[in-house]
Amino acid sequence: MNIVTAAQQEGIETGMEAQWSRVLARLRTEFDDGVFNSWFKPLALVNIEDGCAVMAAPTRFMRNWLNANYADRIGQAWAAENPAISDINFIVLSGFAAAAGASPPSEKSPARAPGRKPEPAAVARHRDTEFGAPLDPRFTFDSFVVGRSNELAYAAARRVAENKEVHFNPLFLHGGVGLGKTHLMHAIAWSNREHFPARKVVYLSAEQFMYQFVSSIRYKDTMSFKQKFRSVDLLMIDDLQFIANKQSTQEEFFHTFNALIDHRRQVVISADRSPTDMDGIEERIRSRLGWGLVADIHPTEYELRLGILQQKANKEPEVDISLSVLEFLARKITSNVRELEGALNRMIAHATLIGREVTLEMTREVLQDLLRANVRRISIDEIQRRVADYFNIRLSELLSSRRARQVARPRQVAMYLAKKLTPKSLPDIGRQFGGRDHTTVMHAVKRIDELRLADNVLEEDIQHLERILAS
Ligand code: ADP
Ligand code: MG
Numbered sequence: 001m002n003i004v005t006a007a008q009q010e011g012i013e014t015g016m017e018a019q020w021s022r023v024l025a026r027l028r029t030e031f032d033d034g035v036f037n038s039w040f041k042p043l044a045l046v047n048i049e050d051g052c053a054v055m056a057a058p059t060r061f062m063r064n065w066l067n068a069n070y071a072d073r074i075g076q077a078w079a080a081e082n083p084a085i086s087d088i089n090f091i092v093l094s095g096f097a098a099a100a101g102a103s104p105p106s107e108k109s110p111a112r113a114p115g116r117k118p119e120p121a122a123v124a125r126h127r128d129t130e131f132g133a134p135l136d137p138r139f140t141f142d143s144f145v146v147g148r149s150n151e152l153a154y155a156a157a158r159r160v161a162e163n164k165e166v167h168f169n170p171l172f173l174h175g176g177v178g179l180g181k182t183h184l185m186h187a188i189a190w191s192n193r194e195h196f197p198a199r200k201v202v203y204l205s206a207e208q209f210m211y212q213f214v215s216s217i218r219y220k221d222t223m224s225f226k227q228k229f230r231s232v233d234l235l236m237i238d239d240l241q242f243i244a245n246k247q248s249t250q251e252e253f254f255h256t257f258n259a260l261i262d263h264r265r266q267v268v269i270s271a272d273r274s275p276t277d278m279d280g281i282e283e284r285i286r287s288r289l290g291w292g293l294v295a296d297i298h299p300t301e302y303e304l305r306l307g308i309l310q311q312k313a314n315k316e317p318e319v320d321i322s323l324s325v326l327e328f329l330a331r332k333i334t335s336n337v338r339e340l341e342g343a344l345n346r347m348i349a350h351a352t353l354i355g356r357e358v359t360l361e362m363t364r365e366v367l368q369d370l371l372r373a374n375v376r377r378i379s380i381d382e383i384q385r386r387v388a389d390y391f392n393i394r395l396s397e398l399l400s401s402r403r404a405r406q407v408a409r410p411r412q413v414a415m416y417l418a419k420k421l422t423p424k425s426l427p428d429i430g431r432q433f434g435g436r437d438h439t440t441v442m443h444a445v446k447r448i449d450e451l452r453l454a455d456n457v458l459e460e461d462i463q464h465l466e467r468i469l470a471s
Contacts, residue, residue, distance in 0.1 A: 019081050020045040026077040038353065039070060044093070051086045053078050056093040061316050061352055063090045065345070068138065131212060131228055132189075132202040139186035145311055147304030150180055153295040157184040160234075160266055161191035164199070168293035170257070170267035174274050175297030176382070178336030181270040185236045188268060192234060201234045206242040210249040229256045236268040240289075244280030254285050267292075277395040299382075305330035305340055312344055319348050320357040328360055332371055343370055378469050380418045380432045386468055387414040390461070399434040412444035413462060419445050421469060 027040050042062065046054040055074075057063040066074070067090060078085045141161070146154045153173050160171050173181050185203055192201045204212075216225035229235065235256070243249045260267050271278060274296065275289035300308075309326040313319075325347065333340045350366050351358045364371070388395045391410040398411050411433065418429045419441065426438035433441070452459045 016045065016048050019048075019078075022081050023074070023077045026080065027074065030073065030077075038349070039066060040074075043090075046091065046093075048082075048085065051084055053085050053088045054091060055088065056091050058093065059318060059352060060092050061319065061348055063092050064138075065349070066090050068136075131204070133204045133208055135186045135189050135203065136182075137190075139183040140190050141187040143311065144180065144183055144187055145304060145307040147301055147307065149298035149300055149304060150175075153180070153184060153297045156293050156295045157188050157268075158191075160268060161188040162195065164196065166264050166266050169261050169264075170269050170289065170292040172275060172289055172292060172294045173268070173270040173297065174272065174294070176299065176336060177272060178338030179297045179300065180337060181297065182238055185238055185268060185270060188234070188236065199233045200231065201236075202229075202232045203236040203238070205238045206240045206249075206253075209237055209253065210243055210246060213249055213252050226256070230259050230263075232260065232265060234266045234268070235260055236270075238270050240269050240271040240281075241273065241278060244278060250282060250285060254282075254288075257285075257288070273395065279396060300334070300337060300340075302330055305334070305337075308337060308340060309344055312341065313348075316348055319351045321347060321351065322358070322360075325358055325360055325363050328363060329367075335373075339370065343367055346370075378421045380422055380424060380429065383417045383421065383469060384414050384432075386465060387417065390465055390468070401434065409458075412448055413458075413465070415441045415444040416448035417462070417465060417469065421466075 024040060028036050031040070039062070042058055043066075044056045046056050048054070057066060071088065071090075075088045078088055141154075141158065144154060153175070156168070156171050157173070159167060173184060175181060189201050189203045192199050213222075213225060216222045237253070243253060257267060269289060274294060275286045278286050278289070281289075306326060309330055313321050313326060321344075326344075329340065329343050329347075333343050346366060347358050347363055350362070384398055385395060387410050388398045391406075391413075393407050393410055397407045398414060400407070402408070415429060415433060418424060418432070419426070422429075424432075426441045429441045430436040430438045448458075448462070452462060
């Protein structure tokens with residue numbers, strides 16, 4: 001039985017064990033004690049085979065967490081110690097915990113269950129379409145919870161995933177950070193791999209697209225860059241806003257995009273705002289981006305948040321978290337799904353480490369900082385979007401210098417709400433409204449204060465907006 005824990009490793013300095021202890025030593029210098037003791041110390045090296053280091057974690061949760069958060073770093077530490085290692089894999093050996101000082105598992109827990117396949121996480125990370133980015137194994141349609149705020153985006157993504165026929169091109173997904181854009185794109189890719197394995201699907205971020213483009217220029221290899229992107233059946237580019245103001249990358253993107261669309265290949269794009277609001281992107285590209293289906297993902301509603309938490313909690317049967325804790329989190333953490341998941345993960349980690357049921361009181365204590373940050377944290381950005389939406393004008397108009405009444409009044413309302421609902425100073429607000437002077441903001445606030453008293457319709461508009469922003 002080849003199990004060597006961090007605690008036992010001292011003294012054994014040969015071969016595999018020696019490498020493992022050096023990997024741990026590297027990790028120890030890179031992370032603080034809390035992280036090291038919680039996540040790395042409980043790990044045990046099981047085996048090295050075919051260039052893959054297999055490590056065991058004591059719980060499924062821990063394994064998932066390591067895969068999601070530390071696999072790359074651990075993989076790098078291994079590769080640095082032993083260049084022959086190109087892959088890592090975590091398995092679960094329940095009942096075994098190195099950090100807790102438990103004795104090594106008995107003969108009944110096999111280090112490698114017979115015929116056991118490596119976990120999909122590790123495979124996904126290392127065997128990808130040559131030039132696409134790796135896919136997160138957690139981001140599938142099955143794990144995506146649908147609610148009012150994301151149903152259109154979800155339905156469109158499903159359509160793209162399940163049909164070889166191109167119905168709308170491109171599919172443009174947009175919404176604030178942490179609302180599931182990347183999740184949906186990965187889900188499309190996973191679904192394609194399963195149902196149409198021959199289809200060439202490539203997912204990458206706009207940043208990676210740019211990087212590849214730039215290096216193809218550096219290595220005078222733009223021909224093969226063009227060829228490889230144009231041979232794709234389904235191209236997905238995430239966070240397109242990244243190429244704003246990057247002229248030549250935009251140009252190349254546009255050519256690729258047009259070539260694919262002309263050949264009826266599916267393109268899926270995501271960004272943090274709608275095509276029309278993509279500042280720093282050429283007009284002809286912006287308008288072309290809006291030709292297909294533009295689906296926005298709105299901020300989450302309570303039911304969706306609770307649904308997401310329940311789904312995640314169900315995946316951790318060994319951890320006991322009561323419904324009231326989930327409801328509490330869904331009510332309190334409204335910023336985005338990423339933070340919501342982060343909060344739940346912290347509670348799960350906590351419960352795993354202390355081995356008790358998670359109570360409401362414990363949650364309040366453990367999440368103090370997060371809860372405080374989520375109290376009325378409305379951003380100017382969000383106010384601007386909501387106000388633009390509400391008055392049916394474009395965000396870019398709201399921020400422009402146009403003085404026409406139908407945009408100037410909403411702009412004043414947005415400044416007014418920014419002053420009332422955020423802790424930002426007048427100069428800060430001015431800056432975020434296209435670099436205006438603080439006196440302009442002051443004037444807007446005063447004006448709206450007066451008008452609220454005189455104008456019933458405006459008063460209603462503002463109350464309505466305040467309600468939307470508070471939810
Ligand atoms: P974005 O790309 O929009 O910034 P992500 O797709 O990275 O957001 O999502 C952030 C996190 O929230 C991910 O862990 C993702 O799985 C999760 N998430 C977002 N929306 C949902 C949803 N509707 N159901 C389940 N998980 C979700
Ligand atoms: Mg994303």
